[in-house]
Amino acid sequence: MCADVSTDVIKDDSMLLQKKMIAGNYDKITSAPETGQKMVSTFVPGNINELIMCFDFANNLPEINALGNAMRKQSGSMISDAEKMGHSEDVCTYVKADLGMMAKGNIAPNGKPMPNPDMLMLSYTGCYTFLKWFELLREQYKCPTVMLHVPYEGDGKITKNMRDYVVKQLKEDVIPMMEEVSGVKFDIDRLREYMKASAKAEDDLVWVLKSAKNIRSPIDAYFGGVYYIGPIFGAFRGTEDAVDYYRMLRVEIEDRLAKGLGPVTPEGEMGEEKYRLVVEGPPNWTNFREFWKMFHEDGAVVVASSYSKVGGVYDYDGFRHDPQNPLESLAEYCMGCYTNRNLPDRTTMMADLVEEYQADGMLVNSIKSCNSFAAGELLMLREVEARTGKPCAFIETDLVDPRYFSPANVKNRLESYFQMIEQKRQSQAA
Amino acid sequence: MSVKEIIDRCEVLFEDIDFTAAREWKAAKPGRKVVGYLPIYVPSEIIHAAGMLPLGVLGGGSDLEVIHGDAYYQSYICRIPRSTVELGVTKRLDFVDGMLFPSTCDVIRNLSGVWKLMFPEVYTRYFDTPQNYKKEIGGEFYKNDLRELLEGLEEMGGVKVTDDDLRASIEVYNERRQWVEKVYQFRRDQPWKTPSSEIYLLMRAGEVIPPEEHIQLMKDYLAAVELEERRMKDNTRVVLNGSFCEQPPLGLIKSIELAGCYIVDDDYIMANRMITTDIATEGDPLENIAYAFLTDSMPFPSKFEPSEEEKGLYLADYVRKAGAEGVIFAAASFCDPALLDQPLLHHVLDDQKIPYIAFQFAENSGQMQPIREQAGTFADSIKLWSAA
Structure with a gap:
């Protein structure tokens, strides 16, 4: 977004x-x-x-x-x-x-x-x-x-x-x-028409998000993901503009996939994909580009994130807006949003994503401001680690308060995490 | 019993973080079940009707050393979930068969999921109250929600609850609410006879013993306190607001009183007072419990106020009803509902020229001197400078 x-x-x-x-x-x-x-x-x-x-x-x-x-x-x-x-x-x-x-x-x-x-x-x-x-x-x-x-x-x-x-x-x-x-x-028929457009855009969004299952993911599903979810989580779901946007995005990603390219970052094409991560929690916005750089310059790509589900979960259990049952479908959409799901379900979702997207582990970006996400994340981290056997890590930032973004601290923790992943790989190879 | 004997008993119950009284209640008869609940509100009538003991779990208090709980919660999350987890991990709640987590805030809500993951053998339910107060919308939802809760308890306890069971429990809780109100009214009338540190302990006792015993305790207290000779002081009468979930250390309440304040109303342990009238006993009991929440429940920050004009006026009404001269906002640190609500309440008090101060606490706050100084200055300023 x-x-x-x-x-x-x-x-x-x-x-x-x-x-x-x-x-x-x-x-x-x-x-x-x-x-x-x-x-x-x-x-x-x-x-x-x-x-x-x-x-x-x-x-x-x-x-x-x-x-x-x-x-x-x-x-x-x-x-x-x-x-x-x-x-x-x-x-x-x-x-x-x-x-x-x-x-x-x-x-x-x-x-x-x-x-x-x-x-x-x-x-x-x-x-x-x-x-x-x-x-x-x-x-x-x-x-x-x-x-x-x-x-x-x-x-x-x-x-x-x-x-x-x-x-x-x-x-x-x-x-x-x-x-x-x-x-x-x-006019309920007008609502149905908008919902048809929503479902169309949702199909393309889901295709884009799932493209990260490819080894050498063509997208970053967290930092890049916030751009991808922007129209559908904002004022454009149900519009033809959104349908066009997601069609265009899909074509671009299909092209990247065909060419074997990784995600595009603000600094250009991303280099080698060294680490595949699932991220829980919203991003930091005050230092967004600097934050992203800490990942891509070390070859870390986020292949799935919970944040890309905060305004609607489309890519996990198949929800689409249903023009045949518009109000019921709107109700189910609302109730199915990520933070409206209980912690055990969120935990299962994260563990599943680690497996399905062949990630090296899960990183929690815990947001000082957001108890809806944050309360319970430390238990989620333990659970995902136990269920997947993959290393998980934890950093803390905030949404929009620059006082709570400590670059040296975040970078230090990320580098330690990447070392943990390397060690895990080596121990598995041995 | 003397006031001292009653309050000593309440204090023992308050300090007992192993919940011995509730354990003894459970052990007294085979098959008994205990259902814990977190603040702010659950309809205890339903638990009681199932023959179970409703047990208020209001955190670990000031003396519990939190070791494990801190590993589950970040530093910027309030203390009540970490001390509650500590109670769970240290097996102090191992006799509790069910836990209810009301729709108080995101932290309590997510704690329901933490509990499901950590204690899968316990019947755990997130308990939703409606934010829509129309009978045919929110009322219908809530009635069905209550039925689901009842069915869950029936299954967990292997019992069948009849409408008459529910009506009998409603009557018990109606009586309890009447006595709670009598205690609060007595304090409003004669606060020098009923220190808030005592009232607080008396109300806390009701969270860990059966309601019938709590009623008797309140009756005994009021009878005993009538006979006490206690000197009236020239204290400032204040309403305390913001402590509806995580509870302050007892020392904080004492400090406010020692600083020259009579607390003449508060929002501690709102579960005791949430429903403000008797719940009807004729007709569908679940519907009666549901509708009572819609039409006769106290305002609190986690509950949407549909009318902008009405927002926060309740606090000014409490001030008037209690003859108070000011408000002390004492919210737990990182308590979103209380802290986000406060500016709105400040504006109401500003409009009505009711003085107030605000500070924050945690259930294990140890330094009371700053609070005593702040409350003392507030009390003095009202006595010295108020127009009256």
Whole structure:
């Protein structure tokens, strides 16, 4: 989910297209006062974009704004402003970066001020902080706010009761409020059309993610992966733009595969693939490029990651948006997002990925700000190590707070981890 | 019994991190089961109706040395999951047949998964409460959720629970809530007679003994405290907020009182007070428990407030109802729900010109001097400078 691509990096056509799509969305949002288009703010996990589009809303995602600000090195002062306003150092830095952005005039990446949202769509999926975040935003914007409570898969399954609950909320709370705010009547056939497009794009995304099963992976499924998931996790799932993007991306990756190429990095083609890793946890955004470099310059490629499943799990157990059962399918999508799954299931998923992608092990990037991911990761690490017999390692960073990225420390730990993998290989060879 | 005898017993229960009383309850009759639960709230009526002992597991307290638990949690995660894991790993919870992890926050939620992985022999359930408060939506979901919980307990215990069993347990818990409210009201009326360190121990006792015994304990306490001669002090009346999950060390409560404050309301151990009215005993008991949560449960940070205008007003109401002069926010470090909620509550108090201070603690905080100084300065400033 990259909102920003620096100018001095190597870019594929798909990256340029995505950049254009994101810029277009920001233009759509910031020009809303002139065009009269209504705007809704919502979250990435449990993002019901197809439904939002049925009401002609522009979709604004505060998490994307926060990470974009981090990549542009602006989040530090925003967080600092929020802390001066009384927000604790201990809490989620996405929230504080967003509130700090508001305090600084809510300027979008195109340099224009963001209008206030007409509605807050609180898709309460896999993260408790979302609830507080939108209560805080609602206090500022005084706009209609609708809660979509997505039950957690505590027992590792979606029950009929859970599905019915989400569908009822969609029918009786979410859709009526969207109709009221937008003035647009709900048309389920329009939703079906968007969902057909979603499924098409999802097929291509899954193909791309699974291409990393090749030894000499053509992609990096974590650092590169954040670009690949951008459109489908953001404001574009269900659009023809997203279908085009994923088709283009697939063609590019097919080409790389045919040529035996590895992932493309900001510094160009990646050299020899020495280590294949599965990564658990979100990336650090404040030093994204520096962080990635620590991997690719040592020949480490991430072949699968949990972060590429945070806005929807498509490549593990086959979920696709289903136009025949649109509301039920939206409910299942929301409940199936990675952080809405219980820890045993997440652990099994990670261990399976290590095996299926023939990885050398799993690395946890534990995020100071994100308990939804972080709480339980140390046990997950032990479990994955025990189940796969592969070495696992642990680093700590933060999402958008530059104070919690310690390059020397991270690099030191990564190098130790790569040595561990080498030792494991040697002991197996002996 | 004298107040001292009652509170001494409560203190023994509080300090006993081997849960001897609950072990003895279980051992007294073959086949008995114990079901633990974490803060903030589970409907204990259902556990009780299954003939089981609901056991509040509120972390390891200030004296538990956490050795293993720290290996499971990063430094930036609160202490309650690590001390709870410590209790589990050191077999202090080895007599507990089931564990419920309510929808309090991401940490407690994920702890349910940790428990499933670490203690697969224990019946473990993440317990969801609805964020939608319409009977036909959230009510229906919650009622079915409660039924699933009941069925899980029935299976685990090899018992069948009837509607009449549930109604009988609802009556017991209705009575308990009435007595809890009587204790809180007594403290609001005569805080000099009911130090919060005592009230806290009295409420904590209810987490580890059967509700019937807890009711008797509260009755005995109120009867005894009426007879006590305790001097009224010119203390500042405060409401304490933010300690609904990880519990502070007892020394922190004492320090606030020693600093010149009467705590006249708090959010410690909300499970005792979550439902604010009697739950109906006619009709479908699970529906009654579900609807009571929708319409008559206390606000708390993990619960969505649908109305922006209403957000946080409850705290100002508590202040008024208790005749308090200020609020002390005491949240556990790294407690997302409390710390993210605080700025919203600050704004409500600012609007209503109610003074407040804020500090953070951990269940094993040892240094009370800064807290005593901060609370003392706050109390003095209200006494010296408030308009009244």
